[in-house]
Amino acid sequence: MSTESKPGGSLGVAMKRKEDPRFIQGKGHYVDDISMPGMLYLALVRSPYSHAEIKSIDISEAMKVPGVKAVITGKDLEAAGLGWLPTFHGLDKQMVLAIGKVLFQYQEVAAVFAETRGAAADGVEAVQVDYAPLPVVADPFASKTDKVILRPDREAKTNHIFHWEVGDKDGTARALAASPKRISQRIWFQRCHPAPLEPCGCVAYFDTMGRLQFHVTSQAPHVYRTALAIVTGIPEDKIHVMSPDLGGGFGNKVPIYPGYVCAIVGALKIGRPVKWIETRTENLTSTGFARDYHMDVEIGATPDGRVTALHVATAADHGAFDAAADPSKYPAGMFGIVTGSYDFPTAHAEVDAYFTNKAPGGIAYRCSFRVTEASFAIERAMDILADELKIDPVELRRKNFVRKDQFPYPSRLGFTYDSGDYHKTLDTALEALGYQALLKEQAEKRAKGELMGIGFSTFTEVVGAGPSKHFDILGIKMFDSAEIRIHPTGAGIVRAGTKSQGQGHETTWAQIVGEELGLDPQNIMVEEGDTDTAPYGLGTYASRSTPVAGAAIAMAARRVREKARKVAAHLLEAGEADVEWKDYKFQVKGVPAKSVTMKEVAFAAYTNMAQNEPGLEATYYYDPPNMTFPNGTYVAVVDVDRETGEVKVRRFLAVDDCGTIINPMIVEGQIHGGLTEGFAIAFMQEIQYDSEGNNLNTNFTDYLVPTSLETPHWETAKTITPSPHHPIGAKGVGESPNVGSPAAFVNAVVDALSPLGVRHIDMPVTRDKVWRAIRDAEARKT
């Protein structure tokens, strides 16, 4: 594997990350590193109640706290027309600060501005709020009864938010009824949280020109600028959003949170810069959670294991406001990917969402919208079907895979899968794994009463939102963009509408430009996150950077190349039509000796351009013709301790097919990171609420993040099936490991316990759950 960067041929090179020297030296520049003269600190009063009427708020004692400059409440904001904030997809609104009542524990109730962080925290303690508790609705099934209406502010007096469905309802019902074999299972994907190491925060101030300067931890700076213009009424040219280095995002930094609005209002009202940095607890309890889908999955099949139909009915817990991060026309995101890698003759999926007294969210945590939930459901259910039919889960999958010759494949739930070779990916995994030997070992262990499990997940993702005819956020189409300027010496700068949070864009974007223009990626600077300089784009989430902005960069580079061809023709004294781009150089067709490099052309573009327009730059806004469909085969091998319920992940193999690979080292790093998160979700993480709506996982002692001690060793391999519609064939990979791995882990544990008759365990698969499942199974047998 080459690790050298060089002019041309930079695609597929494991170039070291250009951003890493500053990160590993502690020189990253994060929002909390920003300080302004006269800056105030914002801290938020939050509700201890999950549902209560606010009878009064007394700020008088808080105003006496030394250093406290101002306290604002929901009523103040409402009077200024800023009481409510539209949610991500524009289908609901959410209180900035509580008005009249609180709807979830830790909801923002008042904002305190003070000279120091400590004074702001003291001010928060001194605000007296008189609450009258109201009945708590802590799960979607209680919500469904409408006994307590949580959102009287809405026109429809029901807790039901939406019903969404796709596919053939009647046909699926008929096919299921006619199927000789059927399985059904409720599968809950628990509420979890992206928990980026850097929580959310901002610094807001109005400069001497009255322009809002807004530094913020945002995955989508342009969307923030437009949304802030709409919400606050500040003209969009008077808003400058800057997203500095981000310490992780994973979807958590896509929505606009009440703290941001309060900081801006405080900066305007007091006339001083305001910083707001949330605490770990505030991040875990009030910002966008993920999942919380209760999925009833039914599959019909023939006795020999050919699937006939799929039906999935989901109850979605959206919390107090419908702040799920989904494109406007997709309230349940890309849940239609639930047919997965399998050629179902018919299918129907439906989702009903409900309000509860929990934090709002439903963001795409390291996955394209709701894809992880869908993938988990189908991969878990296929194993249950295999168990029911007494067929090897590998054979069941192989029998039902979409075949290579079926691509582009129209799925029954509305997607057109671009490319893939699922059989090859599976075979690659089986070979790397030594599957037959593992099966033999498992049989021997079972004979001795030992519990060993092998779990597969052969997932397909849908990423890269998305084509403008389907996808928008607040009406803005989900294209992305790139601007490339090549300087006279052949160095250059590329700016994109995306925002790296650790993905390595500073390296991979430079590699795309290097490949397309034959320039050294070391001298291609990448800039993102500044709305004054970057072209408009929808940001980085849902694995859309490479599928959308990566494509825009390649296309902008090709525009640069077309311009350069004119200059090259002048330099080569040839007609433009006679000049071809070959071996990373312009050459006269058929005369390889007569050639010029892009570096030479760049210099000429500023010094010797003849009749051509000076300069060498281009911009491209890329509207993707389709989504991309990364896929893979993941396998977990586990040993379960029968006495303690402890699960040891002995091996984990990830074979990914993400199309063309830009930087194999970064791809591998992305897979390692995503697998570690998937491992945490499968075994450790859940945001739990008790019946009073108390959040029980408010810090890292209760919401566990794996360290290197817990994390298994990851084995990786790949197949490459380029996307036919992407300019360089890339599909995106950052989210595949988080999407694909939870099912492999759980399938392995259930496989280990299957001799005892265990059929399903909900995540997180903690030791006590496994222990209990073993004990219950043994009790049934005696």
Place this chain on the structure above:
Amino acid sequence: MDLQYSGEEKIAASPATVWAFVQDPEKVGRCLPEVVDVTVQDPTHVDAVVQVAVGPVRGRFKLKLELIPNAASRRIDMKVSGGGFGSVVDLTAGADVVDPGDGATLLKWSGQAVARGPVAAIGGRVLDAQARKLIEQAFANVRQQLSA
């Protein structure tokens, strides 16, 4: 999180002395474990500040106590509400002053508490044990004060 407790204390003092004690807001306030400050508002209302440490959650709670005595049945009911650092507790307790006829007094008490916020997130067993200790300590303090 709902928590329920009950118990009894045998106090080496006459029922009349005990009955007078439990109606005194200053004295009752001083029996709260880890109490830092007591401010009597009126004969049945008292504000108290107590130190709280439940697992990693440590700080001061500001509590409002209301005493509801019933002279006919020699029963005292108590409502305690308040909190701090983002947590709230609502506690109701009742105690019957019983004369066992041996010159001493039995204080039979029961109580229940609802906790919300960070203290409620500590986890059932830790919080339960801690709350039980606090409430038992409060009534044990009543006994000690009267026996001293």
